[in-house]
Amino acid sequence: MQRKISEELYAEAKNYFPGGVSSPVRAFKSVKGAPLFIKKGNGSQIWDEDDNQFTDFCCSWGPLILGHNNDAIREVIVATVANGTSFGTPTRWENKLGKLILNNNRFIEKIRFVSSGTEAVMSAIRLARGVTGKDKILKFDGCYHGHVDSLLVNAGSGLVTFGVSSSAGIPEAFAKETLVAPLNDLDAVEATFKEHGNQIACVIIEPVPANNGLLLQHRSYLEGLRKLCTQYNVLLIFDEVISGFRVGFEGAAGYYDIQPDIITYGKIIGGGMPVGAYGANAEIMGNVAPDGGVYQAGTLSGNPVAMAAGFTAASQLLEEGFYANLEQTTQDFVAKIQSYCDNKGYEVHINTIGSIFWIAFSKDDIRRADQINPDSMEKFKILHAYLLDNGIYLGPSGYEVGFISSAHTTEELANAVDKICQGMDLVHQ
Structure with a gap:
């Protein structure tokens, strides 16, 4: 060629x-x-x-x-753009997409739209820290969560280690707030909780790890994570930026029937337009500004063009x-x-x-x-x-x-x- x-x-x-x-x-x-x-x-x-x-x-x-x-998505984008591209205000399309998702997802009660998967993860981590009052997070080697400073880390030389920055420009102090464990090893997670549990705000995992190969985990492993997080009062975050709306409308949470505390979404809910979201139960989401003290904002969050495209895409997924x-x-x-x-x-x-x-x-x-x-x-x-x-x-x-x-x-x-x-x-x- x-x-x-x-x-x-x-x-x-x-x-x-x-x-x-x-x-x-x-x-x-x-x-x-x-x-x-x-x-x-x-x-x-x-x-x-x-x-x-x-x-x-x-x-x-x-x-x-x-x-x-897609014909329907293209047509609604064109029609929406005819009325303007961005207002920095609430719009009807935001309500429509939010209602559609929440009415068809057992695992979240409220949702906040952002502009990318990375932004969704960054906000979810801040929310977990705000809710728990703890600082450290536990991630898994082989899972990618966007270019968030505290998550752009690799494992060190031990079984469970403090994070080592995988990018220039990330202060060592940020990386040290992140613990990194291997996938498919519940014993390593439990050992980490026993040593650091009173400092760990959340565990974040791709329930379908799909950014470094497709490292499928056994359902029993994900269920074990859920039990350990509950036992040690640590929030469980499912990063479903890829798996959300891809393996099912309820994502991996629905596929495996496991209730995480916070879920992040991206990719599909924009119908091809830039969008992300995070959601949880009403109590946890009540900590997000303006209702609570965890600040997060975005001029383009809930952008009407992305919301219209997302609503039209999601409606087809529900067929x-x-x-x-x-x-x-x-x-x-x-x-x-x-x-x-x-x-x-x-x-x-x-x-x-x-x-x-x-x-x-x-x-x-x-x-x-x-x-x-x-x-x-x-x-x-x-x-x-x-x-x-x-x-x-x-x-x-x-x-x-x-x-x-x-x-x-x-x-x-x-x-x-x-x-x-x-x-x-x-x-x-």
Whole structure:
């Protein structure tokens, strides 16, 4: 495929933006070539500036569960923009989306809209600290929660360690307020609570860890976290920026039927527009300003264009059978690729939940970040390059997951299966 225009645009972009991009993974540093500059999307298809066409399994990193350029979402966006783009005031659309979500979600009683998943997590952490009067937080190695200072940390050298900053510009004192534990190890969590429980405000976890591979946890592990948090009076935060409205309308909380104390959302509830949210029961949310002393504000929070798009998207997700059908479609897609790889004897395992999948070049049951072999990313690099040349777009990193939307047709998925299987043959030559 010709990529001349994308390459020229990237060369120009490097004069304007760090690394030529507005978000690091877009720079294609983990794969081959210059990033593609996308100019159009429709259904499951995207087109780059060189007019190459791709079946898209990135879906804007997850939110486009209805595909690109959904007719109803586009029409309501255009109609809303005709009345203005932002007012910094309450709007009817904010009420409509809030009511729709709360009426169909057993796990939260009040919600606050923000402008991104990172902002939602930042606000949830502040809320947990404000409610408990405690400062420390416990996160898990392999879970990503946006670029919040206290969460942009890695594990140190012990089983459970104080955080070590994974970014320049974060004071060591901030990182030291964060404890980091391995996933899939309740004993480590309990030991941490016994030592630091009177200082820990909250535990935050992606109940479906999907930012560093798809590190699916057993239901019993998540239930164990819930019990430990209750026992030690620590709030449990589910970061559902990816899993929320993706594995079900009630997200992973509903999928596993586990009640967290606070939930963060993002991605899908904007219908493709920038949005995030956090919610909890009425008592906890009563601590948020102006009702309580935990301050959080945002000029663009509840923006009418994002709210209108989100309401229109969420309404479609509530159609009977939507999630069951999409999960079955995803399982069928994954099963065909897995069967091919198994028959060939390839060291490949594809994890999947809901409409999310992740290709791991290993036969191991990977549930922790330290079980991922960094060398396997070289195999993904070969696969990614082959698929790009053959009209299939995956996120440009082997640690990123793929998404299937309701817009992916049977024919498009069958073609993608063929291309991925051919790519596997190339990888394993």
